[in-house]
Amino acid sequence: MLRYILKRLLIMIATLWIIITVTFVLMISIPGSPFNSEGSSNATVQANLEKHYHLDEPYYIQYLLYLKSIVTLELGPSIKQPDQTVNDLLGRGFPISFELGILTIAVAVISGITLGIFAALRHNGVIDYVAMGLAVLGISVPNFILATLLIQKVAVDWDLLPVATWSSPAHMILPILALATGPMAIIARLTRSTMLEVLTQDYIKMARAKGLSPWKIIIKHALRNALMPIVTIMGTLLAGILTGTFVIEKIFAIPGMGKYFVESINQRDYPVIMGTTVFYSAFLIFMLFLVDIAYGILDPRIKVHKRGGE
Amino acid sequence: MKTAEEMNSTHSPTEIPDEWFTNKIKDTDTAESVSRPSLSYWQDAWRRLVKNKMAMLGLVFLILLAIMATIGPIVSPYAVNVQNLPEQYQSPSIEHWFGTDNAGRDVFTRTWYGARISLFVGLVAALIDVTIGIIWGGISGYKGGRTDTVMMRVIEILYGIPSLLVTILLLVVLGPSLLTIIIALTITGWVGMARIVRGQVMQIKNYEYVLASKSFGAKDSRIIRKNLLPNTMGPIIVQMTLSVPTAIFAEAFLSFIGLGIQAPFASWGVMANDALGAITSGYWWTLFFPAFFISFTMFAFNVLGDGLQDALDPKLRK
Amino acid sequence: MEKILEVENLHVTFSTYGGTVKAVRGVDFYLNKGETLAIVGESGCGKSVTSNAIMRLIPDPPGKITKGKIHFKGKDLTKFSEKKMRSIRGVDISMIFQDPMTALNPTLTIGTQLMEGLRDHHKISAQEAKKKALEMMNLVGIPNPEERLKQYPHQFSGGMRQRIVIAIALICEPELLIADEPTTALDVTIQAQILELFGKIQVVTGISIILITHDLGVVAKIADRIAVMYAGKIVETGTKRDIFYRPEHPYTKGLLHSVPRLDVKGELIPINGTPPDLFSPPEGCAFTARCPFAMEVCDKVYPQESELTGTHKVDCWLQDERAKRLIAAK
Numbered sequence: 001m002l003r004y005i006l007k008r009l010l011i012m013i014a015t016l017w018i019i020i021t022v023t024f025v026l027m028i029s030i031p032g033s034p035f036n037s038e039g040s041s042n043a044t045v046q047a048n049l050e051k052h053y054h055l056d057e058p059y060y061i062q063y064l065l066y067l068k069s070i071v072t073l074e075l076g077p078s079i080k081q082p083d084q085t086v087n088d089l090l091g092r093g094f095p096i097s098f099e100l101g102i103l104t105i106a107v108a109v110i111s112g113i114t115l116g117i118f119a120a121l122r123h124n125g126v127i128d129y130v131a132m133g134l135a136v137l138g139i140s141v142p143n144f145i146l147a148t149l150l151i152q153k154v155a156v157d158w159d160l161l162p163v164a165t166w167s168s169p170a171h172m173i174l175p176i177l178a179l180a181t182g183p184m185a186i187i188a189r190l191t192r193s194t195m196l197e198v199l200t201q202d203y204i205k206m207a208r209a210k211g212l213s214p215w216k217i218i219i220k221h222a223l224r225n226a227l228m229p230i231v232t233i234m235g236t237l238l239a240g241i242l243t244g245t246f247v248i249e250k251i252f253a254i255p256g257m258g259k260y261f262v263e264s265i266n267q268r269d270y271p272v273i274m275g276t277t278v279f280y281s282a283f284l285i286f287m288l289f290l291v292d293i294a295y296g297i298l299d300p301r302i303k304v305h306k307r308g309g310e
Numbered sequence: 311m312k313t314a315e316e317m318n319s320t321h322s323p324t325e326i327p328d329e330w331f332t333n334k335i336k337d338t339d340t341a342e343s344v345s346r347p348s349l350s351y352w353q354d355a356w357r358r359l360v361k362n363k364m365a366m367l368g369l370v371f372l373i374l375l376a377i378m379a380t381i382g383p384i385v386s387p388y389a390v391n392v393q394n395l396p397e398q399y400q401s402p403s404i405e406h407w408f409g410t411d412n413a414g415r416d417v418f419t420r421t422w423y424g425a426r427i428s429l430f431v432g433l434v435a436a437l438i439d440v441t442i443g444i445i446w447g448g449i450s451g452y453k454g455g456r457t458d459t460v461m462m463r464v465i466e467i468l469y470g471i472p473s474l475l476v477t478i479l480l481l482v483v484l485g486p487s488l489l490t491i492i493i494a495l496t497i498t499g500w501v502g503m504a505r506i507v508r509g510q511v512m513q514i515k516n517y518e519y520v521l522a523s524k525s526f527g528a529k530d531s532r533i534i535r536k537n538l539l540p541n542t543m544g545p546i547i548v549q550m551t552l553s554v555p556t557a558i559f560a561e562a563f564l565s566f567i568g569l570g571i572q573a574p575f576a577s578w579g580v581m582a583n584d585a586l587g588a589i590t591s592g593y594w595w596t597l598f599f600p601a602f603f604i605s606f607t608m609f610a611f612n613v614l615g616d617g618l619q620d621a622l623d624p625k626l627r628k
Numbered sequence: 629m630e631k632i633l634e635v636e637n638l639h640v641t642f643s644t645y646g647g648t649v650k651a652v653r654g655v656d657f658y659l660n661k662g663e664t665l666a667i668v669g670e671s672g673c674g675k676s677v678t679s680n681a682i683m684r685l686i687p688d689p690p691g692k693i694t695k696g697k698i699h700f701k702g703k704d705l706t707k708f709s710e711k712k713m714r715s716i717r718g719v720d721i722s723m724i725f726q727d728p729m730t731a732l733n734p735t736l737t738i739g740t741q742l743m744e745g746l747r748d749h750h751k752i753s754a755q756e757a758k759k760k761a762l763e764m765m766n767l768v769g770i771p772n773p774e775e776r777l778k779q780y781p782h783q784f785s786g787g788m789r790q791r792i793v794i795a796i797a798l799i800c801e802p803e804l805l806i807a808d809e810p811t812t813a814l815d816v817t818i819q820a821q822i823l824e825l826f827g828k829i830q831v832v833t834g835i836s837i838i839l840i841t842h843d844l845g846v847v848a849k850i851a852d853r854i855a856v857m858y859a860g861k862i863v864e865t866g867t868k869r870d871i872f873y874r875p876e877h878p879y880t881k882g883l884l885h886s887v888p889r890l891d892v893k894g895e896l897i898p899i900n901g902t903p904p905d906l907f908s909p910p911e912g913c914a915f916t917a918r919c920p921f922a923m924e925v926c927d928k929v930y931p932q933e934s935e936l937t938g939t940h941k942v943d944c945w946l947q948d949e950r951a952k953r954l955i956a957a958k
Contacts, residue, residue: 011463015470022476026483140609142559144566145601148586152594202730208685209725210745210796211717220744224735235470243474247566251586265482266568273482277475284472300735300780330925331950 075275086275093257116191138185365617368610382422443503451511544622551615638696666851722797728789739777787818859914866940
């Protein structure tokens with residue numbers, strides 16, 4: 001197990017290093033200099049930039065200093081908002097985005113697994129068809145379109161729920177719904193297909209032959225095995241939810257990190273874009289690492305032979 | 311003891327004619343009969359795909375979409391990107407089937423134009439993924455040993471990179487264009503395909519029929535062409551069908567956050583983004599058409615992919 | 629002798645896209661207390677379906693017991709509710725499956741899987757359950773039971789796993805054990821050990837056993853009586869002696885001739901052809917197409933059961949007077 005964790009850790013560091021390096025290379029290869037575009041003629045901004053990026057040094061020194069600044073979590077200043085650093089923006093926006101993300105994951109996982117189980121138990125029944133129909137729709141409709149529809153119908157036409165900002169639980173319902181539907185659909189489909197496969201296994205028959213109750217068989221014997229493929233796609237789902245917060249926060253005017261990020265893209269605020277990208281990547285890669293560890297804990301076999309090629 | 315057949319039988323033992331005991335009907339060869347006509351793998355798969363109604367719905371939709379994407383902008387009397395402010399926000403009518411948008415442009419024309427962009431981006435990105443994925447995964451799986459270990463490490467490291475974030479970064483730096491979007495999408499997109507191909511190749515290369523042709527002295531290139539590729543095609547095709555909607559979604563998403571394809575091109579994501587402000591004013595058609603086509607195209611690819619997965623899996627032969 | 633189980637005219641069907649498969653078509657047999665009955669036949673003859681039907685473990689849909697009675701200690705199991713049936717499974721009747729590699733849940737420890745049935749049915753403390761579990765591990769011959777309880781299935785060999793499966797089946801002290809091909813997936817040397825274990829268990833617990841198998845070698849070792857099944861029907865039953873030394877049904881004879889023996893010289897004779905399609909089973913005897921003695925009557929009418937001795941019964945037209953006369957004439 002320790003060897004396994006160590007190996008994942010090394011891979012994680014390598015991935016991070018690649019991202020940081022790519023970011024640096026892209027930054028210095030921006031035509032002209034990203035740091036004297038029109039809006040940034042402000043003297044204090046210019047001074048901050050030069051100080052942070054050591055623009056007077058040769059590239060390799062710049063690169064090493066850049067690596068150092070990332071390791072010490074100094075993500076750089078903003079061009080467009082003087083006296084603001086990426087750290088300031090993250091400090092304000094990230095807690096909100098994190099809350100949105102966590103709630104979304106909770107909703108998606110709980111409802112997705114429940115839907116998947118019921119669909120599998122009623123294989124080829126009405127519930128199965130309805131659930132899987134909804135799931136295909138959930139996968140097909142992009143979250144920003146769903147968000148717009150929800151605002152238009154639920155908030156504007158029917159006036160049921162408030163939108164914009166992140167001030168009360170009622171405000172959170174629609175953004176979470178818009179963001180959770182896609183991952184929920186994916187989880188539901190995967191749960192269903194793995195449940196169907198697991199339910200035909202001999203150990204399920206054996207559990208039935210022991211005279212255990214159906215729910216005990218499903219929860220204790222089937223679900224645990226059916227969860228493993230879901231754990232493996234968690235990383236991809238998390239990445240999807242994280243990028244999803246960009247558009248959802250933009251549409252619902254939620255003052256989270258995603259909204260700042262999209263604004264910085266539209267204003268071409270390069271240091272903010274890069275700092276945020278590196279931060280988000282590090283966050284996601286760390287999550288992926290946690291997912292791998294969780295997989296190792298869930299599957300006792302992994303201590304002996306590691307996860308195979310597929 | 312009596313069985314159902316006996317009770318239903320019209321003969322009681324005493325009524326059975328004696329000659330039934332003399333006539334032998336000896337022909338053991340007829341016992342073995344072929345239970346179904348032999349079809350090739352692909353014929354069989356196609357037959358099963360046709361039976362899947364949802365998959366066929368998806369396929370027909372995609373064919374129609376491809377036709378409209380080709381001829382739609384040509385048959386329409388309107389240009390895709392010419393502004394006509396006096397005709398701003400007209401609801402669907404005989405002149406403008408899908409209405410007009412905030413700049414008075416014909417939504418019908420722009421929708422088919424957007425279909426071109428989306429299908430082009432999706433297909434090209436999927437093709438590039440497949441090409442790199444097959445080569446990388448094929449070599450890694452076939453060679454095995456150290457080569458495989460090194461190549462797999464590279465994949466594991468790249469797998470952790472959040473592709474959409476890198477894509478955003480690339481687009482910001484290189485500037486949004488069709489080419490940049492495709493490069494950005496494929497730079498990490500091939501990794502999933504390579505993993506699948508490798509897994510398949512590893513499995514198949516140890517099967518007896520591959521070992522058999524090896525023992526006859528077949529060259530590696532021949533084994534790869536004749537044995538491995540045809541048998542890995544199923545999962546590859548499925549993965550490809552499912553990676554097209556991912557690319558379409560990514561393109562729409564990027565357009566939506568302001569990194570989309572620029573004028574004079576019109577993509578569905580750009581149209582949806584432009585329509586956002588108008589929806590509350592009741593100009594529903596400006597959003598409805600691009601939104602419907604993004605969703606339905608993804609739906610079509612998804613159900614087609616599911617159908618292909620079922621059809622191409624030999625284990626599911628009935 | 630007391631009959632612990634009596635199956636009467638059992639019919640089981642499966643609805644599939646291709647039509648209805650009549651997997652079991654009127655099966656009768658009984659089992660005395662403390663005895664071992666072997667049900668023998670080729671794969672697909674309905675022997676596993678029969679055993680699953682006794683446990684009421686036929687997946688419904690698509691499967692269904694359409695007709696017949698299963699009397700266990702005088703009560704008809706086909707009339708039981710699912711809930712009542714659950715209190716029978718594992719407690720009164722237990723089952724062992726073919727492949728020990730897949731019969732154990734890979735994510736749960738052996739201890740959990742061994743004790744859960746016990747703790748579910750009899751409300752007993754964890755301490756008592758563990759004591760019982762250790763006792764069972766000893767009975768089936770697993771060394772270091774205390775330590776082994778905490779391990780996962782992948783840490784055991786195939787033979788050890790099958791011992792654990794047997795321990796799980798026996799832990800609630802059932803009166804009837806159904807073993808579905810319990811040695812098929814094992815190495816030959818391990819097979820012998822497991823068969824010995826069955827003998828030991830029967831001596832210790834006095835349990836009645838139904839053994840489902842296609843392997844006549846296994847049957848010869850541990851069965852008291854044998855029922856030969858073909859295409860969803862039992863075509864011949866008798867004691868081990870009846871079946872091995874005086875087989876009457878051509879199918880039974882064919883089975884015996886296709887098994888290599890050290891004590892008898894001569895070639896192995898395979899049974900030609902394949903079993904019939906159970907979507908539309910023939911009206912007459914299902915073995916007709918493969919039978920070297922087939923007559924026109926075999927194809928048209930199913931033979932009635934002929935009782936040869938008190939224990940030995942066979943369904944075959946060759947037992948009819950007219951057929952016997954014909955053979956004698958030749």
